[in-house]
Amino acid sequence: MSGPTPSLSRMAVTAGAALAVFCGVLATGSALSGESASGVIPAAATPAADASPSSGAGARGGQPSFAVAAEPMRASKPVRLDIPAAGVKGAPIEAVGLNADQSIEVPSLERPELVGWYRHRPTPGEAGPAVLLGHVDAYGEPAVFSRVNRLKRGDTIKVGRADGKVATFTVDALERVDKDAFPTAKVYGATDSPELRLITCGGDFDSATGHYEDNVIVYAHLAA
Template sequence: MAADSSSSPPAEPPADGQSSGRGGRLTLWGAAIAILAVTMFGGHHGSDGSSHASRAAGASAAAQTDPRQAGEALPRSAPTRLVIPKISVDAPFTTLDIGASGQLEPPPTGDTNLVGWYAKGVSPGERGTAVIAGHVDTTTSAAVFAGLDELERGDRFTVQRADGSDAEFVVDSVETFAKDAFPSKRVYADARRPEVRLITCAGDYDHDVRDYTDNLVVFAHLV
């Protein structure tokens, strides 16, 4: 969210370092509870090691609150598939849960075409902020969110839902944040409209700590 991007309380996002791929931590603001530090999804892929440039095409405050730009909230329904035509994503969902460590567990690394949704949080299309996370790569190859940094403001994507409806979202901004300065409140603050955050790892891969340096976040709202 731009200066004061509205988002809602998802709950704990992405992953702990138990994935077999490269790890990446992320801080997430749990719904009206506290800010937790969690590990974000990464993996091994032969990237050039260059960090993703931060592209803040932030939505203006007006765009965040103008009801003419906000889609009408949908009833709760589990997401079944994420379709992002621009970057050729057509991936099924798995549900993510909080592990014994208190961190959100990542999607399985064995399937490179899989995205995860925190099922105890907001569902995509409901009022509030839904969290969708995916690996940028795994130990074997590039993964579902390898091209996420190609999205720009105005791009659209669709979340297909179990009730047969499609929730279409438009991108407000695409931004990269250092993991040690992740703006949890800005990313996960309560939203007055249906919003989604797409999250993956970004930046350089630090072999010493086995972690990426940054997280990439796509801010989007229902249309």
């Protein structure tokens, strides 16, 4: 995308006590509904970090999963990411949390290959929705998630974990959503089965505001 250094850090929202999501600033809070804040591309607020899983195997914000996932794995921090269909190979992953203003920490633009794992959600492979976020570009150059919008149903995502195991996910769906219509419950709602969400910026870049207009979200389930 063209424009003045578009990045993840240009996405924010408030929800209840006011937290933010990504293009971004990913947010967490006790409420699911969100109201846009000024500054960055708004997306959505996440459920509280201690939210209990919704009932029903594979439920996602009260909705069934796209496919039956494999049995959950034990918790283990993610360390690298491979997405062959998106040209991502061995991308390093680091945990991100919340800043003092309750916005999510995002990977540094100085390291455009870096992926952030939101540590207040499950680790990839555990029951629940693991959330990974990455820049689409940085300083006018493609970043780690620059080709995520090309993913299709059935594509493979592999997450290497600190325990030496690899959580292999299969893509169920990809959607591009307007920043004001982010599907909060579907993305962040607790699930009983192991699922994965990738989040980045998308759509047109508005040079007047310095923001992308949309978010790109990938949904996947644990296959092996």
